[in-house]
Amino acid sequence: MCTVSKSQIKREALVKATVNLVNNNGFHAAPMSKIAKMANVSPGTIYLYYKNKQDLINQVYIEVKTAFTKFAFKDYEENFSVEKGFKNIWKNLAEFKLKEVEEAMFLSQCDNTPMIDEPSRKEGLKHLQPLLDLWERGQKEGIIKPVSPYMLYAFSIYPIAFLMNMQQRELIKLTPAHVNDAYEMAWSSIKI
C-alpha cells in the first residue's frame, strides 16, 4: 500500500551516508565516491538526484534540519500554556540532540560553516514557527523577556548543541538530572 519509491530509498541512503561521513572527519573527508559507496549507489547516480556536491550538502542540511525542527513539535499543542509549551518543545529538542547524535552533530557543524547557503538555512528553519509564535505570545503575556527571538534562541536553545558536543567528546555525561538543570537554566534566561 504505502510503498516507498526506489528513488526515495536512494535519497535516504545518500542522506544517511553524507551525514555519517561528514561527522567523522568533516566535509573534506566526505568525497562523493565514498558517499556513493556507503549508500550502495554509483557515483554517477548521485548526479541524477543532486546537481552537484554543494547541492547535495544543502539538501541534506535542509532534510536533517527539518527533521530536527519537526521533532520539536511532535506532541506540542497550541493551547499549552507558555511555560508548559516551552518546556515541551525544549525537552523535545534536547531529546533529539542527545539521542540522534549523528544528525545533531551534522547540524552543529553545518550551522557554523560558510558551506551552507543562506536560502537553505532559511528553508531549514521554516518549521520552527510555532516556537516563535509561542515566544511572541509569552512576550504579550509578560512572561518572556521582550527581546529578539534570535536572542531567545541563543540563550535557551543553542546551548543544547554545546552540551551535546561536550558529551560527544566525553567531557561530560548528561544524566536526566543534568538535563533538568539545563532546562531550568534555559527557562531562567528567557523568562522575565
Added chain:
Amino acid sequence: MCTVSKSQIKREALVKATVNLVNNNGFHAAPMSKIAKMANVSPGTIYLYYKNKQDLINQVYIEVKTAFTKFAFKDYEENFSVEKGFKNIWKNLAEFKLKEVEEAMFLSQCDNTPMIDEPSRKEGLKHLQPLLDLWERGQKEGIIKPVSPYMLYAFSIYPIAFLMNMQQRELIKLTPAHVNDAYEMAWSSIKI
C-alpha cells in the same frame, strides 16, 4: 628596541591568511597555495613553520583561541566580586566576539568541526582558568548555580557566538542595548 623577528612576522601573516580564507569558504576552500599567496610567502615556506596542513590549522586555532581567552581577562582583577567579575569577563568576551569578527568566526567554525584535535582544544582553553575559578567561588558563596562549568559556559558564554553569527549574516544588528540585554540573560541563566 622592540624588534619583531622576521620569522614572527611570517607566522602572523600565515595565521591571518589562514583565518581569513577559512572564514570565507570553509576549510576545504583554504588550500595551502592560497594561504601562502595571501601571506606573501612561498608554499614551501609554510612547511618551515608547520609540519603539515593539519598542524597549521591546529596551531592557528590555538593562537586565536588563546588571544580570545586572554582578552577576556585584560582588565580583570581577582578581588572583584563574583557578579562584577563575571560582568567584566562577559563584556570582554562579547567585545572580542563582536569586534574581532574574523577571529571569532574562525573559532566558531573550529569549535564545531572534527578537524581540530583534542590536544589543541585543551591547549586553547588553558587561559580560561580565572573564569572557572570565579564560578567556583560564586558557587561557594551561593550566588552561582551548582552545576558543571560546562553547563555554565553553555548558557552564559556560548550564546554570544550565535549572536555574532546572526549579526554576521545580517539577520540582527547588535546595539549596545542589545548587548546589555544579552548580558542580563546570561547572568540570569547562571545566577541562583
Added chain:
Amino acid sequence: MCTVSKSQIKREALVKATVNLVNNNGFHAAPMSKIAKMANVSPGTIYLYYKNKQDLINQVYIEVKTAFTKFAFKDYEENFSVEKGFKNIWKNLAEFKLKEVEEAMFLSQCDNTPMIDEPSRKEGLKHLQPLLDLWERGQKEGIIKPVSPYMLYAFSIYPIAFLMNMQQRELIKLTPAHVNDAYEMAWSSIKI
C-alpha cells in the same frame, strides 16, 4: 574472436611507457604525469590500475621479468640432455636480452635497485624453475658443478646483462660469433 579488453590495452600501454621512461633517465625521471602522457591516459587513470607509484613499478617489474623468464623456455623440452637444454635456454635468454633491449635494460636497472620489494622479486622468478631443475639434474649426472644455483646463475646468466649494457653504451658490438664465444664461457664456468 581474440578480443583484448580495453583495460588490458591500457595496462600494456602503461607498462611500455614505464619501461621506456625509466630506461631513459632512471626511476626519478619517470614521473606519473609523463608515464600517463606517454600511455595516452590521464594521470588519474593510472590509479585505477595501480595503488600507487611503488605498486606500478613492482607490477611492471613482475610483468617484464615474467615475460623474460617465460621466453627462456619457449622451445625447451624437458627430455633434452643437460648440455642441449642449457644451451637452448641460454640462447633464448641471450636472444631476449639482446633483442628486447628496452625490457632487458629495465630489468637490469630493477635488479640492482632497492626500489623493488622482495615479494615482487620472488614473484618475478617463479617461472625460472625449469632451469633450476635442469641444473639439479646436471649435478646428479656429474656434469654441472655442485654449487648453489645462485652461483651458477651468477656466472652463466648474469653476465649477459653486462654484455647487453656494454652494447647499449656502444662499447662493444655483439655479433653472433661473440654470442657463441659468450655461450662457451658460460658453459665452461658451470660444467665440471
Added chain:
Amino acid sequence: MCTVSKSQIKREALVKATVNLVNNNGFHAAPMSKIAKMANVSPGTIYLYYKNKQDLINQVYIEVKTAFTKFAFKDYEENFSVEKGFKNIWKNLAEFKLKEVEEAMFLSQCDNTPMIDEPSRKEGLKHLQPLLDLWERGQKEGIIKPVSPYMLYAFSIYPIAFLMNMQQRELIKLTPAHVNDAYEMAWSSIKI
C-alpha cells in the same frame, strides 16, 4: 705532518652520506638536505664542492669506483704469473665487494642506472688498466681466451656483484669455501 684539510674532511663526509642514503632507498630517497644533515654540513655548503646533485653523484661514483679498482691491486705485482696475478686481483675484488658492502652496493646500483654519465664511468675505470694488461699478456701466452676484455670482465668479475647482492638480500651466505668455488668458476670461464 700529514694534515687533512677541513675541506677534505667535508668531502669525505659527503661521499659517505651519499653512499649510505642512496643504498637505503635509491637515488630518489637521497635528498640534498638529508645528505647535508648526515654529513653535518649545511645544504648550501654542498654547492661549494659540487656544481649540483648530478655532479655530486658522478663525483661520488668516481671516488668509490676508484677506491674499488685501486683496492684490486693493493698487493699485485706485475711480474706475477698470469694465473697467480688474476687470482690475486680477483680475490681482492671479491674481498672488497663482500666486506665494503656499502660501497659495493652503491657501485652495483650506479653501474646499472642511466644516472651516471659516460665520462664519469670512463674516469672510474681508469685504474683497472693492470687487469687489462694482465689479460692481454695471458692471451699472448695462450692461457686466456682470445675474447674482448668486456667479455672477460662479464664472466669473471661482474658475477661477484650478483653474489654480493644475493648475500645482502640474505638469500645466500658466502663462506670462504664458496668464495673459492666462485673463483674457480671465474677462472674456468676465461682460461683456455
Added chain:
DNA sequence: CATGAATGAGTGTTCATTCAT
C-alpha cells in the same frame, strides 16, 4: 534510470637550488 571507467584540474607536500648574512 543507472552505471562506473575515465578525466584532469587541483591538492598537499618535497626538494634542488639560491643568496643575504
Added chain:
DNA sequence: CATGAATGAACACTCATTCAT
C-alpha cells in the same frame, strides 16, 4: 668559506564531475 631560510617548480595523488554504455 659557510650558513640555512626561502624559494617555487615539480611531484604523487585525489576527487568532483562526465558520458558512453
